[in-house]
Amino acid sequence: MNIEDSIAILQPLVFAKTGKYLDTLQLNILRGAWDNQSYEEIAETHRFSAAHAKTVGANLWDLLSQVIETKINKKNVQVVLERKLKELATDGVTDVTDELPVTSETIGKINNPSTVISVTSVTSVTTSAATSVTTAAPLSEAPGGIVTLNSPFYIPRPPIEQRCYDTIRQAGSLIRIQAPRQMGKTSLMARILDYSRQEEYLTVTLNLQLASRNVFSNLERFLQWFCVIVGKSLGLPNQLAEYWDDILDSNSSTTDYFENYLLPQIHTPIVIALDDMDILFRYPDIASDFLGLLRSWYEKARYGDATTDIWKKLRLLVVHSTETILTSNTEQSPFNVGLLMELPEFTPSQVQDLVQRHGLDWDSYQIEQLMNLVGGNPYLVRKALFHIHHQEVTLEQLLPKSATKGRVYGEHLRRKLGYLQEYPELLTRLIQVATSPIPVELERVQAVKLHGMGLVQIRGKQVIPQCELYRQYFSQEDISELAISY
Template sequence: MTPFSPQSMDVKAALEIVKQILAPQQLSYVEELVFIRTWQDQRYRDMAVDTGYEEGYLKDIGSRLWQALSQHLGYPVSKKRLRFILAEVARQPEDRNPLGMPAATVVGEKSIEFPGSPLPFQSSWYVERPPLEEMAHRALQQSGSLLRIKGAWGMGKTSLIHRLLGQAQREGMPVALIDMRQADASAFESFDAFARWFCWAISQKFNFNLNVDDYWFASAGSKLSCTTFIQDQVLSRLAMPVVVAIDTLHHLAEYPTIASNFFAMLRSWYEQARSSPEWGQLRLVMAYAAELDLPLQTHQSPFNVGLPLELPLLTRTQAEDLAQRHHLANQGVSEDDINRLLIRVGGHPYLLQIAFYWLQSGHFTSQQLIDQAATDDGIYREYLHRLWAIFQQSPDLEKAWQQVIASDQPVVLPASVAHRLEAMGIVQLESGRVRVRCHLCRDYFSALYADL
């Protein structure tokens, strides 16, 4: 490669280096957008204004991108250090990065990408949690069914959705996956704007080239217009069972008026399916991180009907199965090592996958990995820093978390706060009380607060 200085490297050259580092993983449109604008010294706040994406969503995308680069290069990559680090990478010979490490770990003939993205359908790294998958699959065979998937961040909600939609497609059903984070800020200005965006998103997923405004009846109201659009322009056109999955529904908690109207409309669709064969063709999947504290009447809520599935932590047997797929025994990792890791991370799928990735690479011994896990030198530093950043934006949430980790017994917290901690994946709710779910997080933050 031609030597670059941090100031002279242009954005195209920098982006190409990032793609080489992360190959075979490909950057999404939003990841490229965040990288390019970061290179242009834009703040996330300014990116949000210019692009219409939520600032928090862009920060999350950026954090994951810097984390992926950090793990591939072997040392911390941050927004501020990006130019300097890529200039250093550009000075290295083309056949190696600064550590001589491959961009992906290889097991047998399978290349393992760094964990962080949902698993595709039929991924060999997906671990089933019986009987959830079979129950969900059976539910989607039923007329007018509604499936509710609840799980904290990193628990595998979207991976399960990919699996279900892949099975549905294989059985001949049209499918659509709508992620609430994909909506621009303008879509959340009113329920009418959101309903139009939702109809447009679904029509695009099914490759219908429709102008939603042509089918909108302002005098009838947004809910009726949206309902009529789905019935006449989606269900009637397809005329067969169809699966619509709505991911990251908890994002709507930031917009209670929109959420209340939207959820009431989803409940009405479910009720219509009881008597209308046309609406019976619709199978709905809802995925969210925690209970949403919204003023919904019982008869207007979709959260008390359908099949509820809460994703559990992986059991010891399931974790050992995943370890075997990574051939960790070849790296000298024992069952006792896996057990000690489970004590730390509690069977959290994402945290286990990160550990198994690094153990299989041979970059860490199991002893090193476990000893450093709850420190800023360990493999979980980006994950722990992400939690810290959330607490810095929510002092009330941090105060509640400090109360939880300071107690050996489950504590009582306001429901809204408890559910937010639950969505982060660091606590578990038991009979209205909250207890620590992840000892990794307790150890890290206990030490952090002790030093402050």
């Protein structure tokens, strides 16, 4: 029995015990240990720290020991798993090898969180239960909002996740995640923060949507709120009265508060994640100063002076939508420093993976049909699969023009239209693109803004609709009449 055979049998047993499958990191450590690799070798191969590998490994051996009810460690994992899994198969605990041959296809299905061999317990299973493949994913989880850490519907986009993990370990690092709305920015942010906590870093998440309106009344008010919120998240009392100097400008006082109070109080790196930065762009004066402040902190970690070590503790994670019409001075913002992560749409293989996780057995032509309609937009793809799985609509019913007015995409399209109504010229240009049988040449600024909304593809100097759904919707007669009224 090789490692892949063992994983194929092991995954449903783990799921039966915990309700989760072994994730990619756990599987990589398991494969490395099976091949007698050291934690250092495993970490180097998969580009994470040896300390993190040891922590995850220790938890993994405890988990597997509980699952197969035999003590497992890194040294004996191959011997014990081979022996124990053969015993389980022989005893009829899992008859996978009889009616569900262990092939690469079967392994893919078992490793895929959309399917599971039904196991009633680790020590007792009937043959019929062992050979029935059923949907295990919690398909009541409707698309929209963050994809939680334990959700089976998060689709990795290599090498993005690993690059972010590597970067967040770098002293004084800054990661910028940007994409149109509903492309998975906050879901990626959550995973970077989870990785940071596994590295034993402190993490602070600030969603600017939760700040009250008066926080944005002026720069000083906003920066004082920022200082207090970060301190409170670290369990530190408010010391603004001691560190805030009315003679200095607000940026200087904020820098002093971090440099001389907050950062010296901690002894591990801290990751501050700023989600929904779009809110700040509604206040261009505040945004310009604050983004310039973040940039200066990023640079302080590289000065090599007496304060550099203090600022090396700080890692920044900035998340914003490209739908936002930026008015800030990009030369003074952090948006041209650090690691930029622009989230792409899903590839056909990633859409296929998501289809399987919804318990659907589609061929490549059906994948192509869906992607022609909505592209690789994660939210739009999940929205379709959610309703199709629940038999509320079929793929064939989504393909005609009725898709633009149905309940599957109606709300999404109306929101796009509502935003564009604030920018009539952009709406007019998008209708021009949607109604044209050939690519259309637009002014560069207009093309970039529509692309930032995820509505068009840029091809050289010309643009086309991002997907058939947008072509259908924005070429409708009533939408065109609306644009004419402006």
